[in-house]
Amino acid sequence: MTPELGQLALILALFLALAQSVLPLIGAWRGNRALMAVARPAATGQAVFVALAFAILVSAFLRFDFSVQYVADNSNLQLPWYYRIAAVWGAHEGSMLLWVLILNVWTVALTLFSRRLPDAFLARVLSVLGIISTGFLCFILFTSNPFARLLPMPPDGADLNPVLQDPGMTFHPPVLYMGYVGFSVAFAFSIAALLGGSMQQSWVRWARPWTNAAWGFLSCGIVAGSWWAYAELGWGGWWFWDPVENASFMPWLVGVALIHAQAVTEKRGSLRAWTILLSLFAFSLSLLGTFLVRSGILTSVHAFASDPRRGTFILCFLAVVVGGSLLLYALRAPKVAGGKAFALVSRESAILVGNLMFTVAAAMVMLGTLFPLLGDALNLGKISVGPPYFGLLFPLLMLPVVLLLPFGPYLRWGNSEAPMLKQVLVRAGIAAAACAVIAAFLVQGQLKAIAGVASAVWVGMGVVLYVLKRWRDMPRGRRYPAEMAGMLLAHFGVAIFLIGVLLSESLSVTRDVRLSPGQVATVGGYEFRFDGVTQATGPNWTAQQGVVTVTRNGAPVAVMHPQKRTYAHEQVQTTSAIDPGVTRDIYVALGEPMDPNHVEGAWALRLYTKPFVRWIWGGGLFMMLGGFVSAADRRFHVKREAEAAQTVTAVLQESQA
Amino acid sequence: MNPTRQRRLTIVLAILAAVIVAAALVVYALQQNMNYLFTPSQVQAGEATSYKTFRLGGMVKADSIQRSNDSLKVTFTVVDAGGAMPVEYTGILPDLFRENQSVIATGHMDGARFIATEVLAKHDETYMPKELKDAMAKAHAGKHIDEAANQDKQQL
Numbered sequence: 001m002t003p004e005l006g007q008l009a010l011i012l013a014l015f016l017a018l019a020q021s022v023l024p025l026i027g028a029w030r031g032n033r034a035l036m037a038v039a040r041p042a043a044t045g046q047a048v049f050v051a052l053a054f055a056i057l058v059s060a061f062l063r064f065d066f067s068v069q070y071v072a073d074n075s076n077l078q079l080p081w082y083y084r085i086a087a088v089w090g091a092h093e094g095s096m097l098l099w100v101l102i103l104n105v106w107t108v109a110l111t112l113f114s115r116r117l118p119d120a121f122l123a124r125v126l127s128v129l130g131i132i133s134t135g136f137l138c139f140i141l142f143t144s145n146p147f148a149r150l151l152p153m154p155p156d157g158a159d160l161n162p163v164l165q166d167p168g169m170t171f172h173p174p175v176l177y178m179g180y181v182g183f184s185v186a187f188a189f190s191i192a193a194l195l196g197g198s199m200q201q202s203w204v205r206w207a208r209p210w211t212n213a214a215w216g217f218l219s220c221g222i223v224a225g226s227w228w229a230y231a232e233l234g235w236g237g238w239w240f241w242d243p244v245e246n247a248s249f250m251p252w253l254v255g256v257a258l259i260h261a262q263a264v265t266e267k268r269g270s271l272r273a274w275t276i277l278l279s280l281f282a283f284s285l286s287l288l289g290t291f292l293v294r295s296g297i298l299t300s301v302h303a304f305a306s307d308p309r310r311g312t313f314i315l316c317f318l319a320v321v322v323g324g325s326l327l328l329y330a331l332r333a334p335k336v337a338g339g340k341a342f343a344l345v346s347r348e349s350a351i352l353v354g355n356l357m358f359t360v361a362a363a364m365v366m367l368g369t370l371f372p373l374l375g376d377a378l379n380l381g382k383i384s385v386g387p388p389y390f391g392l393l394f395p396l397l398m399l400p401v402v403l404l405l406p407f408g409p410y411l412r413w414g415n416s417e418a419p420m421l422k423q424v425l426v427r428a429g430i431a432a433a434a435c436a437v438i439a440a441f442l443v444q445g446q447l448k449a450i451a452g453v454a455s456a457v458w459v460g461m462g463v464v465l466y467v468l469k470r471w472r473d474m475p476r477g478r479r480y481p482a483e484m485a486g487m488l489l490a491h492f493g494v495a496i497f498l499i500g501v502l503l504s505e506s507l508s509v510t511r512d513v514r515l516s517p518g519q520v521a522t523v524g525g526y527e528f529r530f531d532g533v534t535q536a537t538g539p540n541w542t543a544q545q546g547v548v549t550v551t552r553n554g555a556p557v558a559v560m561h562p563q564k565r566t567y568a569h570e571q572v573q574t575t576s577a578i579d580p581g582v583t584r585d586i587y588v589a590l591g592e593p594m595d596p597n598h599v600e601g602a603w604a605l606r607l608y609t610k611p612f613v614r615w616i617w618g619g620g621l622f623m624m625l626g627g628f629v630s631a632a633d634r635r636f637h638v639k640r641e642a643e644a645a646q647t648v649t650a651v652l653q654e655s656q657a
Numbered sequence: 658m659n660p661t662r663q664r665r666l667t668i669v670l671a672i673l674a675a676v677i678v679a680a681a682l683v684v685y686a687l688q689q690n691m692n693y694l695f696t697p698s699q700v701q702a703g704e705a706t707s708y709k710t711f712r713l714g715g716m717v718k719a720d721s722i723q724r725s726n727d728s729l730k731v732t733f734t735v736v737d738a739g740g741a742m743p744v745e746y747t748g749i750l751p752d753l754f755r756e757n758q759s760v761i762a763t764g765h766m767d768g769a770r771f772i773a774t775e776v777l778a779k780h781d782e783t784y785m786p787k788e789l790k791d792a793m794a795k796a797h798a799g800k801h802i803d804e805a806a807n808q809d810k811q812q813l
Contacts, residue, residue, distance in 0.1 A: 344664075357675075360676075363679075364683060385687065385692075388686070388689065389686040389690035512749050592749065
């Protein structure tokens with residue numbers, strides 16, 4: 001298939017997206033069922049054409065069609081097939097296409113699973129998604145066409161950046177985009193609710209599973225990115241507060257707030273306007289993330305530079321989406337306010353405090369990320385904000401969240417009585433203190449590690465106590481509905497994450513050493529013997545491969561093979577060797593030969609022991625699982641319209657009362 | 658006051674308090690962690706004297722990289738069109754650290770030499786960080802900066 005067919009498919013998709021965005025909106029406004037009915041087939045058709053375009057680009061990569069500029073720039077004859085597929089989203093144009101494809105996947109899923117939504121509401125939701133899709137399709141067609149030809153055709157292509165030639169990188173962008181784009185569904189629901197202007201709150205129940213699923217994907221994507229940075233970049237760090245990482249972290253933080261606010265709105269009707277505002281923010285931050293990563297406006301380890309037209313386009317698009325939705329919010333939000341009052345000690349209050357912390361944290365991250373731009377605009381000079389800024393503020397903001405977390409499930413809606421909470425406080429507090437004392441002996445008084453153990457036990461104990469309480473109090477089969485199980489899983493993930501972060505940050509030992517073959521260095525109780533360097537070859541690289549034998553008290557632990565790879569186009573990439581374990585990772589990265597003409601001699605090596613570092617990603621995966629499990633709750637399945645209408649009126653009467 | 662108003666007042670006060678505390682902390686943390694970027698000629702002109710740590714950006718001078726014989730200490734010279742600055746660093750240099758390539762080092766001055774605690778080289782050989790390009794352009798306005806350095810390349 002020729003690449004031009006792909007472009008044609010995109011143009012057809014654009015027309016369908018236009019139809020999908022305009023006609024149902026008019027239909028919903030005028031009450032015209034025929035126009036509303038356009039939404040579903042238009043969305044499906046658009047998805048088919050976008051998928052076709054994507055398939056054509058994939059096949060261009062698989063067939064080495066270097067007459068396509070994008071293929072020639074990002075792959076070559078030696079690149080293995082799996083990385084050629086990953087190369088589709090290895091650079092700007094393809095990742096935008098992936099963005100639109102994923103938006104279409106969400107849209108089609110929505111049309112399939114939401115057949116029972118009221119017609120007008122679904123028409124509005126699909127129309128908002130169509131508007132977003134139109135924007136991105138225009139962006140692709142007018143500024144970053146992945147199908148542009150390169151004539152004459154070169155005999156071989158350039159290379160996919162070696163940093164991206166890693167299994168983690170093949171699925172990190174798609175999963176991350178699933179999360180980013182997933183927030184567009186919550187966004188579309190909110191806009192539809194604002195447009196409808198009705199007092200109904202049932203839309204929140206329909207939106208909840210989508211938000212939870214999107215957040216689960218985003219968690220997974222961030223975990224994958226963090227794991228990739230750890231394994232591939234060779235610095236042994238798992239988070240750098242790099243602008244690109246922050247770009248994905250901001251929607252995540254707002255997403256946490258949104259998930260909890262949606263629960264309040266659905267169950268109690270309170271905080272409606274706030275929930276809507278959060279879903280606008282979550283999606284706007286996803287767009288901002290795309291903008292930050294793609295415009296080249298910020299300097300980061302992910303070096304980008306780009307066509308200024310693209311930056312302008314995304315900036316305008318961002319202004320329209322954010323400005324338009326906030327304007328709509330300002331006009332309509334007063335109408336949707338309402339809900340039941342709650343006391344100071346209640347689940348609502350606790351969630352509100354958490355919400356406040358998460359949104360302030362997102363704002364703090366945004367300030368740190370955009371500050372260099374601000375400084376540039378105000379002529380303060382070339383500034384960058386270092387990781388300690390985030391490292392100081394983020395834990396401070398999360399402290400109240402961690403302290404409140406065990407009480408969460410015990411708190412009642414509306415008004416909560418103190419004795420139960422006191423019991424939790426005493427039990428979790430004693431457990432945390434006891435574990436902290438035991439830990440103090442084991443970690444030689446490292447304060448951070450002790451705090452890590454104490455906070456993790458505090459949070460974990462709260463979850464476990466609640467699990468036991470449900471087990472005792474509730475009859476079989478009604479103990480853990482999916483929604484609650486998801487919540488407990490995610491909260492337990494926080495405990496695991498806390499262990500991972502605080503223990504690995506405080507107990508890791510890092511040494512950069514210079515070793516000649518045969519020499520031994522001792523790091524964190526392990527002896528590392530450097531046995532020299534050999535040659536290794538892969539499908540499209542050659543490498544100098546170090547051999548490092550690790551022993552502990554003379555007993556062998558592992559033989560590790562860190563590599564210094566040279567790819568086809570002279571790009572050099574360090575590939576570290578990791579010996580994984582539940583309680584510790586051993587990590588070896590090859591630096592450089594001391595004398596470049598004499599690689600058999602001494603080398604610089606970076607040796608780490610990293611206790612509990614895996615628990616960081618483990619915690620993240622638990623959180624992801626929590627998002628997915630609670631999204632699957634049967635309560636969220638959309639009821640028939642009649643029943644839904646009944647609930648709405650019931651709720652209305654309730655809230656008016 | 659009725660309970661609704663009281664609740665609203667509590668919420669507003671809580672938010673206000675949080676905002677004040679957050680703002681104070683942010684200002685404090687920013688003051689501690691802002692790093693300015695200077696080129697060697699700007700440093701030699703005395704522009705960086707008021708900053709304890711800052712970032713030094715420029716090109717690695719050809720034939721200036723010297724390794725110590727028994728440790729990981731390495732010295733090299735960072736140049737721009739109007740100045741040169743010796744840099745000392747102990748540790749492992751990044752993969753793309755080469756002669757005649759752009760580099761950004763974070764650290765402080767010790768006499769006439771710059772002691773780096775972190776050295777970054779950019780992932781892409783033809784790509785010069787935009788902020789470094791701007792800083793070098795500013796350091797000697799009118800001097801030509803290679804446009805090829807800002808080609809359309811990206812990753813992730």
